[in-house]
Amino acid sequence: KRRGFPEVIYGPGKTTEQIVGIFGRLAAHNPNVLCTRTTAETAEAVRARLVEDGVGVEALEYEPRSGLLSLWREREVRYPGTIAVVSAGTSDLRVAVEAERCATIMGNRVEALADVGVAGLHRLLAVRPTLERARVIVCVAGFEAALPSVVAGLVPCPVIAVPTSTGYGASFGGLSALLGCLTSCAAGVTTVNIDNGFGAAYAATLMNRLGTEDPSR
Amino acid sequence: KRRGFPEVIYGPGKTTEQIVGIFGRLAAHNPNVLCTRTTAETAEAVRARLVEDGVGVEALEYEPRSGLLSLWREREVRYPGTIAVVSAGTSDLRVAVEAERCATIMGNRVEALADVGVAGLHRLLAVRPTLERARVIVCVAGFEAALPSVVAGLVPCPVIAVPTSTGYGASFGGLSALLGCLTSCAAGVTTVNIDNGFGAAYAATLMNRLGTEDPSR
Amino acid sequence: KRRGFPEVIYGPGKTTEQIVGIFGRLAAHNPNVLCTRTTAETAEAVRARLVEDGVGVEALEYEPRSGLLSLWREREVRYPGTIAVVSAGTSDLRVAVEAERCATIMGNRVEALADVGVAGLHRLLAVRPTLERARVIVCVAGFEAALPSVVAGLVPCPVIAVPTSTGYGASFGGLSALLGCLTSCAAGVTTVNIDNGFGAAYAATLMNRLGTEDPSR
Amino acid sequence: KRRGFPEVIYGPGKTTEQIVGIFGRLAAHNPNVLCTRTTAETAEAVRARLVEDGVGVEALEYEPRSGLLSLWREREVRYPGTIAVVSAGTSDLRVAVEAERCATIMGNRVEALADVGVAGLHRLLAVRPTLERARVIVCVAGFEAALPSVVAGLVPCPVIAVPTSTGYGASFGGLSALLGCLTSCAAGVTTVNIDNGFGAAYAATLMNRLGTEDPSR
Amino acid sequence: KRRGFPEVIYGPGKTTEQIVGIFGRLAAHNPNVLCTRTTAETAEAVRARLVEDGVGVEALEYEPRSGLLSLWREREVRYPGTIAVVSAGTSDLRVAVEAERCATIMGNRVEALADVGVAGLHRLLAVRPTLERARVIVCVAGFEAALPSVVAGLVPCPVIAVPTSTGYGASFGGLSALLGCLTSCAAGVTTVNIDNGFGAAYAATLMNRLGTEDPSR
Amino acid sequence: KRRGFPEVIYGPGKTTEQIVGIFGRLAAHNPNVLCTRTTAETAEAVRARLVEDGVGVEALEYEPRSGLLSLWREREVRYPGTIAVVSAGTSDLRVAVEAERCATIMGNRVEALADVGVAGLHRLLAVRPTLERARVIVCVAGFEAALPSVVAGLVPCPVIAVPTSTGYGASFGGLSALLGCLTSCAAGVTTVNIDNGFGAAYAATLMNRLGTEDPSR
Amino acid sequence: KRRGFPEVIYGPGKTTEQIVGIFGRLAAHNPNVLCTRTTAETAEAVRARLVEDGVGVEALEYEPRSGLLSLWREREVRYPGTIAVVSAGTSDLRVAVEAERCATIMGNRVEALADVGVAGLHRLLAVRPTLERARVIVCVAGFEAALPSVVAGLVPCPVIAVPTSTGYGASFGGLSALLGCLTSCAAGVTTVNIDNGFGAAYAATLMNRLGTEDPSR
Amino acid sequence: KRRGFPEVIYGPGKTTEQIVGIFGRLAAHNPNVLCTRTTAETAEAVRARLVEDGVGVEALEYEPRSGLLSLWREREVRYPGTIAVVSAGTSDLRVAVEAERCATIMGNRVEALADVGVAGLHRLLAVRPTLERARVIVCVAGFEAALPSVVAGLVPCPVIAVPTSTGYGASFGGLSALLGCLTSCAAGVTTVNIDNGFGAAYAATLMNRLGTEDPSR
Numbered sequence A, B, C, D, E, F, G, H: 001k002r003r004g005f006p007e008v009i010y011g012p013g014k015t016t017e018q019i020v021g022i023f024g025r026l027a028a029h030n031p032n033v034l035c036t037r038t039t040a041e042t043a044e045a046v047r048a049r050l051v052e053d054g055v056g057v058e059a060l061e062y063e064p065r066s067g068l069l070s071l072w073r074e075r076e077v078r079y080p081g082t083i084a085v086v087s088a089g090t091s092d093l094r095v096a097v098e099a100e101r102c103a104t105i106m107g108n109r110v111e112a113l114a115d116v117g118v119a120g121l122h123r124l125l126a127v128r129p130t131l132e133r134a135r136v137i138v139c140v141a142g143f144e145a146a147l148p149s150v151v152a153g154l155v156p157c158p159v160i161a162v163p164t165s166t167g168y169g170a171s172f173g174g175l176s177a178l179l180g181c182l183t184s185c186a187a188g189v190t191t192v193n194i195d196n197g198f199g200a201a202y203a204a205t206l207m208n209r210l211g212t213e214d215p216s217r
């Protein structure tokens, strides 16, 4: 129904056998398939199964930080704008990478800007031109998650905040970052669940697609 | 900088004198001015001041449920799509109305759909055609806030969830609704702060504007 | 005292030796015995012990998703109605299965309806006739747990909500689902503890039994 | 659709004018009407309106502890069993009375047992015969809400726990009572929202009605 | 200074080497030594060290459920009354045993009453004579921890509530039990930290000792 | 049953009429009556009623900080020890006074030591001899509630901690003080509910009475 | 003992009579006196009392936003550096002003920089020279409190973060701002209680004084 | 920019390879390098790499309790005062050691005072002269974290509180200690994140440096 979107499997809580089965079935009928947050072992098992099924695996890739397994055969850029995926620290990369690759495989042009946390403002200001060019910005940050507030103040486009569970102590598993995003003093920020890079990519894609297929949409 | 956006005053924590002063100053140089969550008394004081200043008050309106005071002189529709503001129950109207009117004054075509909570699914399904026509949907719901999940499953556009503080007991001032929005099982939902109708309208406007001024944006 | 109910052992926090001992003793005097949330290893040890004791093990079954070990020898359906066990997603199955099997072994006719989460409303509406036939519905859902609200709006029977710990981030181990169930905007919903499939089955059985033995009860 | 149920208005967040309007309209077409948690002033305004409309007000009653306003004209007992409404302390009465009267007006035979908190066990044991006769028990308790656990251990029928906001300090507005109900060590207990006497009465009525109209239901 | 009290080591967060060292040193100069929450391995290492040091190990005992390692050489009963340690369920035994044994080794006469949770009131009422004889009662309960309220209503002596982390879901690691103890509707209950059997035994001993050494104390 | 204890009415949530009625009835048959947390107006109404009933009111006293209304006619000291009521700051006095007066009227010798918070250690050390003479210490403190830990380290008697709601911000209505008491690093501390001066006095009385009536008790 | 510090009265929870009494007594022996968070009425009463006592009131001032009443007679600047008090929004001024004036009266040179929230980064960057000149910075911010992280990244001096209760919904009375400060990704930030402008001023003064009286201090 | 500060790597969430790479690069250009919270294995790998690179490893040290890996080649004391690192219990040492060593390597003279919890006040009072000599005090405490309040009451210098996650049950991972520090009744205390020994050392260094390089700073 939603033309061009890959089929997506949510990995956690599924056995390798289940994932291999679902992935195999989806790969038979869809050009692009995603499985989020799975293990290298499961990725290997999927690869074996695809080979067995005679499906080419050149386009199959496992990204270890995010645990994203992707079969990306139809690589057309479908939407006009660019999605910028901005992240604060090294430990946020596992989430930023999930957002970046999911958005790419969903048919977007994506620019990733890592390690631009607000405590080193010069690094953030240095990428300002890229931020200003983006149609949608996905902002990935843990600890106090100040990044979305600063970014949204610099740009005129929608900002999707992804709080991460990066941090310790009073981070309370991402709760502090989440509350920070929700109470952002900058207008134009909306928020997704903690660590939900996929969800941010999905929402960003819906936004990037606006007006491109049906002028009133 | 953000052409066409009204100037906005956040009412709570400001004295009538402060609001009268700021509103008067803004009204002198801007066609449209908004003050959110203020009282009827303050609205009257602003009206008196504008009259005193020789500013016409035909376009000044106070909406009592939301406490929104608006001076709406430039009424051009600026963006191509429609924003649907969907709300679950009567007590959510104060927030839905804030979203609806803010979005309207920001230059959007808006359709308001009230009292379509998920416990009466037939009423929600009856407005499905309107939902499907929308470019962006703002979904306002308190208690368990199941509405954004159901709506996002029915439509292919971005859904902005506004949890409300409507409810009692285990609603914990809107916390339950907020958590419900954030953990929505439907992709495409992003969330703003509890009761933040203005913020949802603002983000929806940024989305509605995409691609309309600059094709890459 | 409660005729027809199996004896039930709560597995967690007991050693294999303890469970083997209790199960063996109960199996000597009761047709049906349940042990919830135990491991395959413990199930094997129980089996060995029953064999040793000369108890037939054809009716002993271990269900790996829920960890339920059941000895089900007396299989009479005791109560007139049907209990529907409805669940939202794949990861909720471990809880739904606990509810379904416990209810079955307690003497109920049970219908299980899986994967009918509210984000895909058509699947839920497709099973509406089954829901409308049920005497009691057990509704199992994680994440934002919107399912009980939607289901209770469709049917005229009691709905027992079982929030699950399925989810991540702002799911907070099932807290969001729990709050969602408790603040459901639909009347007729009551709630049990997070993941408590057994408790839901037990309460549903008490309801299904109403009026069947003693007309005033 | 749900034959025999009164129409119900949730009072909080509605103006007197709104309540008068809705109540008047409902009273024109329904024998029984309920408005929960409203004020004596609003009750008086409703009374005036009904008189004006030529509706008899003998059956209109305002209960000040709960704030329940009821028009109870059709007083038939519709269901076979008895609902017992058991409450712990004096301050829980406002909730117990809401449950008791709502259940009565919904067509149930109701027995109210007040001031039987567990710290005075003899008082609770003294009413045991009444508890054992009930088809459904609604258990209303604040502070630590130990009552549902003790009651459910004494009887073979479904117990609906209503935690109340009665208490101070670590009661946290009813949170402690709520958690106590949800984690009850007694099987057969299900829980509704804090202070939700109406919801408990509604669910109890659905249970009391089981098997009375349609044998499979 | 506090004559007769054993020296106590808190096990968690200490290495085997550290515990062996401290225990050895204490055993050289004190008749009785306690180490709480340690492992069987550490217990073995302590035993080896004591043997090496020529300290007799007949009085050394490791209790696996609680992880309590005790050297109990001076076994005099020092105080006049009896401390009853009452516990609700099987999984609370690990804490009840810690309380029971610590109190015993501190010089008290102790009576342990297990598996007397409030959902089976007859079992609790059956031990009432023992409860009434006690000078101090330690009440150990998880889940909703209703036991202290019921017990304190039956007896005229101080009740020390020990909430446990037994439970799942809305038990939140013992938080629900803790809040239940603190908001007990029964007067005469005081509370210690979750799972703190040792602390309860210590406080109970201070109470049992009152008036025995110095009449004004 | 508990000889010598006054009858106690919990004021909040009761109307003046209810309190006047209950107090009058109790005063007719009991030498001592307490009503906690009531208003000066209610106290006046009780006084009027007692006069009307011909009950002498010389022994009736209203303490405005705590809202305690007491009829104290039988003033015998019943128990051998002294209860020290120690409090940290000026705002804790409302709770300390409730504890002090309740304990006094229950028949204890009481010493009150106010304004001895730990930030001014010299003041606390100055009252050390009084602390060391006490049979039981009630420790009343808000904010971080460090006082019970320091006091319990100085004395060999039971310490009952009463956390108060004194504080702001991260005090969260007494939660921080409560958690501080429960996690006290000093052995011998037990805790009651936030602001529960009455409960502390009651438990302290049970302790002070130990061994005085029945040697084994 | 701490030379040069004014005496400070914490207003909340004290009656006007108490404050008048304490202030009068302190004013008799100290050049400077502070009373935080009091009302205009109390300030008037203090003024009347000082006049009555023959104390000059030229140096008495009441600041209405913060509720600070100050008697500031000895106006010497005692310490070498400047304390910058930076605040994010208009509603934070009540706290910023408390910090600013307390610090001034404690003998510091203070620079106040208001309305420099991170969503308008240019305003913050414009005051960078002042920030870089400061010896200590007090950073006052509500909502998500991103300001301390950004400021601490720009300067080499200690930053004291004061989270405020400014905000609504998921601000939870300042909790989100507090968690944001505590989990700041920038090193060099320490935090005080929500809205604690006085505490920040006090700590900043201790820092400003370092090395000025005793070289090793 | 901040002359003399070592480069610091935050260990958690980085692979051994990443840490080895970063550490190697930093060691090539900086005299001092810190990596916090890493493992002995990673430390060995870093050592091997430095040897390989021809960097001397005499100054490389791994501290197992804190997991701190330090290369400390430039050992000059840079600042005039002494930082005292005071800690409450044995389990707080892992955090105290992180603070102590980080502060030392940053160029401070440091005095460590362990095991001076408030329940044994005499031990704390015994080290009072050292406390009074300090320029800044870092106070490390878990459980109820009463230590900063007591210490700040004894000294005239800034106190940085480091709450630790030491504790169990109602310690809630350090939350109770954190709240205790934030609500300290003693003025002059500021707080850092739970277990954040490094952050405390960093802030203490900024304070110790005040006035030493630039008189106005």
Ligand SMILES: Nc1ncnc2c1ncn2[C@@H]1O[C@H](COP(=O)(O)O)[C@@H](O)[C@H]1O
Pocket (backbone or CB within 6 Å): A008, A009, A010, A011, A036, A037, A196, A197, A198, A199, B186, B187, C089, C090, C091
């Ligand atoms: N990392 C992720 N986080 C949140 N939702 C996801 C994620 N990955 C997949 N999903 C959603 O989960 C759905 C698939 O769930 P399932 O059927 O359980 O595999 C997809 O349609 C996505 O909407």
Ligand SMILES: Nc1ncnc2c1ncn2[C@@H]1O[C@H](COP(=O)(O)O)[C@@H](O)[C@H]1O
Pocket (backbone or CB within 6 Å): C008, C009, C010, C011, C036, C037, C196, C197, C198, C199, D185, D186, D187, E089, E090, E091
């Ligand atoms: N999965 C479960 N969740 C909640 N309660 C259970 C579960 N399984 C068993 N129980 C209850 O635990 C009781 C047995 O507990 P135990 O004596 O500890 O084995 C049974 O009577 C049930 O009421």
Ligand SMILES: Nc1ncnc2c1ncn2[C@@H]1O[C@H](COP(=O)(O)O)[C@@H](O)[C@H]1O
Pocket (backbone or CB within 6 Å): D089, D090, D091, E185, E186, E187, F008, F009, F010, F011, F036, F037, F196, F197, F198, F199
């Ligand atoms: N301030 C108080 N805090 C807690 N419990 C109290 C207080 N005052 C009275 N109580 C208890 O409340 C009971 C009376 O409650 P009630 O019957 O509602 O008046 C007494 O027996 C006491 O146990």
Ligand SMILES: Nc1ncnc2c1ncn2[C@@H]1O[C@H](COP(=O)(O)O)[C@@H](O)[C@H]1O
Pocket (backbone or CB within 6 Å): F089, F090, F091, G008, G009, G010, G011, G036, G037, G196, G197, G198, G199, H186, H187
């Ligand atoms: N606004 C404030 N916030 C926190 N602490 C304060 C405040 N104002 C005064 N204090 C502290 O409260 C103490 C006085 O308390 P009190 O004796 O109750 O007036 C002073 O020494 C200050 O340390």
Ligand SMILES: [Mg+2]
Pocket (backbone or CB within 6 Å): A151, A152, A153, A154, A155, A156, A157, A186, A187, A188
């Ligand atoms: Mg922006």
Ligand SMILES: [Mg+2]
Pocket (backbone or CB within 6 Å): B151, B152, B153, B154, B155, B156, B157, B186, B187, B188
């Ligand atoms: Mg959708």
Ligand SMILES: [Mg+2]
Pocket (backbone or CB within 6 Å): C151, C152, C153, C154, C155, C156, C157, C187, C188
């Ligand atoms: Mg229904």
Ligand SMILES: [Mg+2]
Pocket (backbone or CB within 6 Å): D151, D152, D153, D154, D155, D156, D157, D186, D187, D188
């Ligand atoms: Mg039962």
Ligand SMILES: [Mg+2]
Pocket (backbone or CB within 6 Å): E151, E152, E153, E154, E155, E156, E157, E186, E187, E188
């Ligand atoms: Mg008792």
Ligand SMILES: [Mg+2]
Pocket (backbone or CB within 6 Å): F151, F152, F153, F154, F155, F156, F157, F186, F187, F188
């Ligand atoms: Mg002690």
Ligand SMILES: [Mg+2]
Pocket (backbone or CB within 6 Å): G151, G152, G153, G154, G155, G156, G157, G186, G187, G188
């Ligand atoms: Mg800095």
Ligand SMILES: [Mg+2]
Pocket (backbone or CB within 6 Å): H151, H152, H153, H154, H155, H156, H157, H186, H187, H188
């Ligand atoms: Mg100090």
